[in-house]
Amino acid sequence: MKLVNPLAAIFHPPPTPGLLAVFGHLDAAVDAIGRLRAAGHTDFTVYSPVPRHELEDSLDQPVSPVRMFTLVGGISGCAIGAWLTLYMSYDWPVVVGGKPIGSIPPYVVIMFEMTVLFGALSTILGIGFNALFAARRLGTVAYDPRFTNDKFGIFVPSEPARAGQVESLLRGAGAEEVRRA
Amino acid sequence: MDRRRFLRVLGATGGGAAALTGCGIGPEPTEQLVPYLVPPENQVPGIATYYATTCRECAAGCGLHAKVREGRVIKLEGNPESPVNQGRLCARGQAALQGLYNPDRVTDPMARSANGQWRKLSWDEGLGRLQAKVKEARGKGIAFVTGLESGSFGDLVDAWTRQVGGRHVTYEPFAFEALRAGNRIAFGTSAIPWYDFANARYIVSFGADFMETWLSPVGYQNSFTRAHAFTGGRDASMAKFVYVGPRLALTGMSADEWIAAAPGTEGVLALAMAHVIVARRLAPLPADVGRVRAALDAHAPERVAAAIGIEAKVITRLAREFAASRGGLAVAGGIAAQYPNGAEIVAAVNILNYVAGQVGKTVQFGPNHALAGAGSFQDLTDLTGDLSAGRVALLLVHGANPAHSLPAAFSQALGHAAYKVSFSSYLDETAAASDLVLPDLHPLEQWNDSQPRSGVHALQQPVMSPVFPNTMHAGDVLLRLAGRPGTFKDYLQGRWQELHRRYGRGRSFEEFWDDALQHGGVYTNVPLQTVRLALDVTRAPALTGDKAAPGWQASPDQPLLLVYPSLALHDGRGANKPWLQELPDPVSKITWHGWVEVHPETAAKWQVANGDVLLLRSGHGALRAPVWITPGVRPDVLAVPTGQGHKAYGRYAKDRSFNAFELLSDAPTAYGGRAFAVSVAVAKTGDHRRLATLEGDAREQGRGVIEVLPLSRAQQLKPGAHAFQERETPPYADRALADWAEAQHDAASLGDYAHPHPRWGMAIDLAKCTGCSACVTACYAENNLATVGEELVVRRRQMSWLRIERYYTGGEAGRPVGAVVTPMLCQQCGNAPCEPVCPVYAAYHTADGLNGQVYNRCVGTRYCANNCPYKVRYFNWYNYAEQGGEWESWPDPLNMLLNPDVTVREKGVMEKCTFCVQRIRGAQNRARLEDRNVQDGDITPACAQACPSEAIVFGDLRDTSSRVAALARDPRGYHVLAALNTQPAITYLAKVVHGAVVEG
Amino acid sequence: MADTPPARVTYDFVTRAIARTLGNPGKGYFALLAAAVALLGVGITCLLFLLRYGLGLAGYSHPVYWAVYITCFVFWVGIAHSGTLISAILFLFRSGWRTAVYRTAEAMTVFAVMTAGLFPLIHIGRQWYFYWLIPYPNERGLWPNFKSPLIWDEFAIGTYFTVSTVFLIMGLIPDIAAVRDLATGWRKKLYAVTAVGWRGTNEQWRHYTRGYLYLAALATPLVLSVHSVVSWDFAMALVPGWHATLFAPYFVAGAIYSGVAMVITLLVPIRKLFHLEELITVHHFENLAKLCLLTGMIVSMSYCTENFTAWFGGNPHERAAFWYRAFGPFWWASWTMNICNGLLPWLLWSKKVRTSVIALFVVSIFVNIGMWFERFVIIVVSLAGEPFERFSNATYNPTWADWGIMAGSFGWFFMWFLLFVKNFPAVSISEVKEVLPAPKRGKAVAA
């Protein structure tokens, strides 16, 4: 039995069998998505050089959970800001300018900045986590460099047996080119 | 500081030093500890010892307490037991330390070799050489020039010069010959009396700058304040002070009225006042008044008013006020005693005192000033003549620098003396021109005594081992020259045997001596002498009535130039002390260089601005001086200070600005003195220099920094009244603020703030403050303030934690010109604006109400300084403590005067007044050791301690029985910029003036 | 969109036009870069002197404890603001025209904040203890004072730098991927790494667009807060001329004003050098000019308000401070500020000026100069003019150490900016495509 290099499995995974369709036109890609969904396909990947609401509408995916990260990050940032200022003030109480030791109004500034900082950082974290999670199969699906330029693409994983059917579906929707991978 | 260097100094003198408290903010501590071989008596490391001695910076002879830590003297304070200065000390006296530790001191005997270079000698060699020269010069003329020496050293010099057939000339550039001559004219005695300012009810100063350089400035300022201070509810109202003179000097700034009489007519004014008193019998006239009646008749106010330049009715009013006060005191001095007719002016003022019946009351002959024994300018010019004629084979100079104050004649004459020996500790002009320098000990290192005035026998004792061990007491040198046994101390004690006989009161000499040392001397009362008008009193030209306006005549293109002694540098002897160079002149606020005072009208006429350099040319010399425009001088008069323009003397003095003596005539006046007024031709040079001044704006502009009350209003103030509204807020807002403050206090009540604490506070009575700036130097000495030099003062980088602000009032639209002064230092605000803005809590509030500044925590954002409305925070722009650095402030051995209780600040650190927190903590430590609380009076900050007017009182504001708390409740009290609600801990008590208040 | 882009501006055209800017640089580029590095060298030399000898080398005097360095700090923070405004606030407002200019603006933001952030470190007296301002646990048990506006500053600037950098990098990712797919050689490797695996899949876009929206939503209040906090450095102090509630909006408007001007100053040469006329059109410049006009009017209004309240309030300190500004020894600085910021934007009411790239370039440079002087006047002239008690009044003279470090800051900024525009797309590829009509079957229809 041949030993499998685990690193190779991560960095050079075996390609997922399927079809890669290249579209020159946005409405053709939207059309194809509609047809694929009608045909019961769910886990196809759509490539586009720009985010287009037409694609989003046709895919009809749930709202990204990134917003929860932002919310939690923001609230915890605010809390950390409050803790930082108040704890540090009372840890070694020093009176300045006749002001109370824990003086809330100036600390609001720190709390606000910490809200934004932690909110932003956790948003990034959220995007990263979610995108990575979504990208766990990314290396294995076929891709074409033109997708970041001016072409739209759809990759449909399929057994070689069903490939022909999918291909005709894609071509019917207006794919300029369909490749098997 | 470099401790090893310090140890070497002490080690060489047989001592050692225990663990020195470190100076310097850096973390590097001492690496080595060198113990004493034998612990010195009375000295505990870490605890200061005080030795009583006498100040020799001027002829006043104030008593000193020298504070000694670990064998080195670190501060000079006034000796409270001395009747001369009542425990107070002026800037010059305190700066004596910088003479002691001066980096330009002559460390070894030196002789000039053939090629003109200095060569170090051993003492035996030096003394041998001198011995040989004395032998050689016997009979060919030996002259010994000293400063005023009223004690044993002077006698020794006298004795020695007699022995070798020479003569002893004492020379003081400001020797008040006119006072002696004027007293001789009026009373037939050349004694200089003691003036009882404290009991005077009306003081008229005819030019006498008795707060600056006149006779005994500290003592007279102190007693002047007693008369002139305002105390609510006192029976007698405060004395009125009238200043007569062409220039508003520091003394004049305290006056209630300034009369800028035409120069030279001061005596005429005095006689006119005397005329009014006599003619209208305003006072019980003395029997012999008839002797002057005719002379007085020639000086009726109407006849002389025009010459003086004031209205006759003003003269009459002054005379009435003077006589009615039943305690008038008229003093003449300063420039009035330095005109060619100075003696007559003094005589005229004497007559005024006499006809008002004040001689014997406020003018007391008996406790006479020692200055009467000083030589005259005539003596020196005679010597100069002899020198030039080659009649002096050996010239010895000690404690005088005639080559600076007589730059042309004496310097030239010096060249004709065969051999010149200097005992100077510094290479001043005279020493630099000598052939042999035998460096004397500094007065703080030597035994001596003096008699500043009759009845005061002041002792000088060495307060530390010599900084430079290879220097020798000039007295010891003379004793060895004379072949007499013993040291100068023995000689001194021998002379004190006589005092012991008189005042010993049955004690052994040892007891008497120790007692005298502890108290700084022996102080006795001297019976008053009665004087009568001299028989030939009217023979003086001014009194004949022939010349109504003697002296000098105004001409537009030849204005009169007055040369006056600088308060800080005096005749120039202070010029190599950075504290004095950096001390802003109390009038002009200029540091490090000279200036010429020009009236605004004259400046407008000549089209010159501040800093424009003028060429002033008199018949005797010329100099270039930058203009300082001031309303405090008559339009037809210019004035320049002495002190600068040294050609030698040391790094701080050399080649700095101009030597005002160069303009003066070398010929003595009729009374043997020197004329300090001279006509000059003025030319613009087109050059400009930025004045190294601390003054931003000369006008206070109604900012409420200085409040002034007319006497009539101040007298009406009842206890509990508030003359000055605290805040520009309605009462409800005041209440809300108070409630808020209460709530904040509660909110802060944890940790160090939870317990009741003192709140340190200060009260500054502006009715007493004269602006003399003694406090400024005291602060420099106590708190290790760096001196930054002229260039940095120009860029306003001075470090003066305490500055004296001087604002002019009046001047436009015929309003009388005056000046108001205030000390401005950290107000230790309760709600300090500087504190909350510091990002690292380096500025914070201590539990005892101070505005703490933690130097080692400071990162130097300088936000606090921006936010300080009083602008009393100072930044270390450079490393002033860096050894050998470009901005080094304490070159070796000047660093030995650093106070080990105060951190020397590093570059990049903010610093400010802390109410001398080291003294507060020290008092608290002592109180704790003695299981008691700190009591009122235990703590005196350096400024309050030095203040000759006793204007500053420090204490706990929460202790309602403390002096400061009582003063803070005074109805005259106000807070500077109170509208900002900073709640300062310093209460200023408004200045009180006779007559109307003139706005700035 | 007011004017439809020409038909030849297609997705492919955009990608190639922008990718072309990343080609091998010419001599001119290296000359510019060398000039920037040389300026930076001057600044570093001055800084080394400052560290060795102390802040005294700069022109500070007794009442003027903040001067050119804090002026530069506020100036650069101000410059930063327009970038975030264009990329975040206009994003939320769905202003399509921002896409062509926002990348330049945002890169400018990051580098300007990087520059600004240096000044508080440079200007403190003991620079080597700067970390005492950071709340880190230490042996001494000491913490910083959160009541100090300088600590607010530290948090605001720190947050702003972090968020704007993150925001810039976020926007760059799809573009780097686009460039990666065109590039060859070492560039391909560089972009392959920096594109972090972007391929434009539907999942990526789904999280990306959402996240981008929230980042923009966070950056919007942040950008308003940062210059408000900076303004509170002054407004919280009681210096006459500083202590004004007006300061926050006044500073934010001023910041955006100067920032937009700086964007114009940078875009004009970039557009010319990189031949991006079709992507960055006069229409974009006109919109920038309108922004400039709006904020300029707010700034002019603030000047009037400031002077009016100083007079109307009757506070003698305040009155004296403003009198000193206008007629004191620094009159030239005040009038430079008033003319450049208060009068010059009135030119922008003219459409002719707004649509002339050259005129805009000239105006923008003057606005930059004016805004620098505005900060100089507020900081230095207020401190020098009215220190409450007249005795401390003093003047101020900047020295070589001031100018050298200021020049160095320009070198530092332009060095980063030049490196950026040559190595990363200075115009957003994906976002410019967003506002183009998408390719559709049949004829192209406006989006």
Next chain:
Amino acid sequence: MTKRGGRVGVGVAVAVWIAVPAAAQTGQPAASAKAPVISDTGRLKGPRQPIFFRHDVHAGQDQVPCLYCHSTATASSEPGIPAVQTCFGCHQMIGGSTPSHQAEIKKVREAWVNKQPPRWVRVHALPGFVRFPHMRHIKVLGPESCITCHGDVRAMPQVYQVATLKMGWCVNCHLQRNVSRDCTLCHY
């Protein structure tokens, strides 16, 4: 306030002769009865001093109280390093029992005779901006409290630094004893 008077106190030696047993009687906690014999001084902790002064012999074995030599610690902020005179006061008569002791004591006598005080290497040092008033601490904590900061020198043949003497260390003690930690207590 007289100027320093007598120079050499010969009587000091006599005073010491009386003081040492008197001090021993004041009932101090018995430290190590007998100081060890040390053969290898190179392995001792702490910096090497010009004279191998053994605190363990003086303070430990012989029970000389700390304040006998460091007498100013009760009165001054400085504890004081004993003058050579103090050392010589005892060692005029005490010559040491072992050759190694004798060798070190000879150095003391030479220092006295040659008037060359030894240059001790400083062990406990605070930065220049810190004030530590010894007297207040001794007053409150008692004369035995030296141990708190300096460690038990009665057991140290050669003194070395035990506590960090850093600010946090000071503050910690002040917190535990509930005394002020106001900054200007120590920094001014």
